[in-house]
Amino acid sequence: MESYSFVIVGGGIAGVSCAEGLALLCPEKQILLITASPVVKAVSNIIHLTKTLCEFDVKELKTEQFADSLPTVSVIQDTVTSINTKEHTVCTVGGKCIKYEKICICTGGSPKLIMEDNPFVLGIRDTESVKEFETRIKGARRIVVVGNGGIATELVHEVQGLQIIWAIKDKHVSATFVDPGAAEFFQTRLLRAEDKETSQVSSPVKRLKYTVHGFSGMKDGLGGAALGPDWHATFDIHGIHPGRMVTVEYETEVQNVSHRADSTDSSDESWPIHVHLTNGKIYGCDFIVSATGVTPNSSIFATDDKLILADDGGIKVNWKMETSIPDTFAAGDVCTASWERAPHWFQMRLWTQARQMGMYAAKSMAASLAGEEEVLQDFSFELFSHVTRFFGYKVVLLGLYNGQTLDGQYEVLLRVTKDMEYIKLVIKDGKMQGAVLIGETDLEEMCENLILNQLDLSVYGEDLLNPDIDIEDYFD
Structure with missing residues (x-):
C-alpha cells in the first residue's frame, strides 16, 4: 500500500496552494495530490497591493507538469470514493488504496x-x-x-x-x-x-x-x-x-x-x-x-457521522482549518469557517480565499505533524479583501464594504467621478469599517490601514474624500 505524509483531495486553487505550501514547509515529506481533472489550477504573477490584498493570475497546468515542478509532490488523476479516517486510508475509483498521516479536503463547490x-x-x-x-x-x-x-x-x-x-x-x-x-x-x-x-x-x-x-x-x-x-x-x-x-x-x-x-x-x-x-x-x-452560486462538494464525505457540516453544507473547520475528525483538514469552497471571526473578516467563496485557506491549511498540517501546538493564524483572516474587475473597472473590496454585520448603524462617504472612479467608505463611530474602491484610486493601502488600526477619523469629516486634499499624506 502506498503511503504519504500528506494527502490532498482536489486540484483547484485551494488544493494546489496547500500542496505548494507543504512542499515548502516540509521538504523531506512526501505529498500526494489527488485530482479528478487532467489539469490543476496554480497561482502565478502574484502582485501584492497591500498586506492582505494581492492580484494574481490562475494558470492551468497538466498534472504531470505540476508534479515535475515540486520534487516531493506526486499527482494522480483519479476520483476518491471513500476515506477511512480511522485507518487513515483513501480509496479511489481506479482501485488505489493510499495511507496517509494528514489529509486535506479541497473538493470545492458545484x-x-x-x-x-x-x-x-x-x-x-x-x-x-x-x-x-x-x-x-x-x-x-x-x-x-x-x-x-x-x-x-x-x-x-x-x-x-x-x-x-x-x-x-x-x-x-x-x-x-x-x-x-x-x-x-x-x-x-x-x-x-x-x-x-x-x-x-x-x-x-x-x-x-x-x-x-x-x-x-x-x-x-x-x-x-x-x-x-x-x-x-x-x-x-x-x-x-x-x-x-x-x-x-x-x-x-x-x-x-x-x-x-x-x-x-x-x-x-x-x-x-x-x-x-x-x-x-x-x-x-x-x-x-x-450563475446562482455554489454548493460545497461535501456530500461524498457526509456519510461519516463524525464529520460535522455547517448549515450551508460546508465542512465545519476551526481556526486551524481542522475538521471535527482528527488529522483531517479542509480548505476552500468545501469548508465553512466556524471559528470566532475577526470583526472585519467574513467568508465568501472566492478564489482569493481559496488560496489563503489552502496556504494556511498547509501551515497547520505541517505544525500538526511536527507536534507543534501553537500556530499563529494568518494575517489575511484579519480583514476581508478582494480585488477583481467588473465592466472593465478595477474593483477593490475591503472589510465590511457593504456594512455587513453593522445592522444599518453606519454612515457612508462617497466620491464619484463619472466613468472614472467610485469610492465608498463605510464609517461607524468615526472609524472606518469597510471600503469599495472602483477605478484606479490608489487608496487601497490607506483604507486597509485605517480599517485595521481603527483610527478615529471624526476630525477629518468629509475631507477624507476631498479631491483637493491628498488624504494619503495624513496617514503616511
Missing part, C-alpha cells in the same frame, strides 16, 4: 443550477463548463443569464454578439459585491451596446491555457476546479450578431422553463427554450446560464 438535467441550462463554474459555453455561444442569438454574483456580472459584460436577458432577484446589478450607487456607476458600460472595452482586448493575459479533449468533468456530479480571475479572457465568447444588447429584469426569479410558450418580447423567432419569470414575463432563448 454550481447551483435552477434546473438539473436540462440540456438547455448551463452552469459556469470550471474550465470544462466554460468550454461548453464557448461552443454554444457561437450560434446563439439570445441567452438568459440568471444570477447576480461575480461570474454573472463578468459574463454579461464580456459576451458580445447577441442579446442578453439578465434576470436578477435584487433591485440592482452585482448586488453580491456592490451597493445601488456602484451599480448605477456601472450602468453606462452595462447598457452601452457598442461597448468594446472588455477584458479580452484591454489587457494581455499572462497565463498558459490547456484545452482538454475527451474530459467532461469529475465523476459523482462534481465539477472541475473553480475558475480564477480573468477566466473569460482566453475564450471566444461571441455570438453571431455584431454588438450586443442587455435587458435587465430586476427583482425577479425563474418560475419555470418550457419548450413551447408565447414570449412577451414580441419576437417572431422560434426558440428551443422559454424562461417564465416571476414578474410575468416570458423570454425565448437559445440556452440559459445559471
Whole structure:
C-alpha cells in the first residue's frame, strides 16, 4: 500500500496552494495530490497591493507538469470514493488504496443550477463548463443569464454578439459585491451596446491555457476546479450578431422553463427554450446560464457521522482549518469557517480565499505533524479583501464594504467621478469599517490601514474624500 505524509483531495486553487505550501514547509515529506481533472489550477504573477490584498493570475497546468515542478509532490488523476479516517486510508475509483498521516479536503463547490438535467441550462463554474459555453455561444442569438454574483456580472459584460436577458432577484446589478450607487456607476458600460472595452482586448493575459479533449468533468456530479480571475479572457465568447444588447429584469426569479410558450418580447423567432419569470414575463432563448452560486462538494464525505457540516453544507473547520475528525483538514469552497471571526473578516467563496485557506491549511498540517501546538493564524483572516474587475473597472473590496454585520448603524462617504472612479467608505463611530474602491484610486493601502488600526477619523469629516486634499499624506 502506498503511503504519504500528506494527502490532498482536489486540484483547484485551494488544493494546489496547500500542496505548494507543504512542499515548502516540509521538504523531506512526501505529498500526494489527488485530482479528478487532467489539469490543476496554480497561482502565478502574484502582485501584492497591500498586506492582505494581492492580484494574481490562475494558470492551468497538466498534472504531470505540476508534479515535475515540486520534487516531493506526486499527482494522480483519479476520483476518491471513500476515506477511512480511522485507518487513515483513501480509496479511489481506479482501485488505489493510499495511507496517509494528514489529509486535506479541497473538493470545492458545484454550481447551483435552477434546473438539473436540462440540456438547455448551463452552469459556469470550471474550465470544462466554460468550454461548453464557448461552443454554444457561437450560434446563439439570445441567452438568459440568471444570477447576480461575480461570474454573472463578468459574463454579461464580456459576451458580445447577441442579446442578453439578465434576470436578477435584487433591485440592482452585482448586488453580491456592490451597493445601488456602484451599480448605477456601472450602468453606462452595462447598457452601452457598442461597448468594446472588455477584458479580452484591454489587457494581455499572462497565463498558459490547456484545452482538454475527451474530459467532461469529475465523476459523482462534481465539477472541475473553480475558475480564477480573468477566466473569460482566453475564450471566444461571441455570438453571431455584431454588438450586443442587455435587458435587465430586476427583482425577479425563474418560475419555470418550457419548450413551447408565447414570449412577451414580441419576437417572431422560434426558440428551443422559454424562461417564465416571476414578474410575468416570458423570454425565448437559445440556452440559459445559471450563475446562482455554489454548493460545497461535501456530500461524498457526509456519510461519516463524525464529520460535522455547517448549515450551508460546508465542512465545519476551526481556526486551524481542522475538521471535527482528527488529522483531517479542509480548505476552500468545501469548508465553512466556524471559528470566532475577526470583526472585519467574513467568508465568501472566492478564489482569493481559496488560496489563503489552502496556504494556511498547509501551515497547520505541517505544525500538526511536527507536534507543534501553537500556530499563529494568518494575517489575511484579519480583514476581508478582494480585488477583481467588473465592466472593465478595477474593483477593490475591503472589510465590511457593504456594512455587513453593522445592522444599518453606519454612515457612508462617497466620491464619484463619472466613468472614472467610485469610492465608498463605510464609517461607524468615526472609524472606518469597510471600503469599495472602483477605478484606479490608489487608496487601497490607506483604507486597509485605517480599517485595521481603527483610527478615529471624526476630525477629518468629509475631507477624507476631498479631491483637493491628498488624504494619503495624513496617514503616511
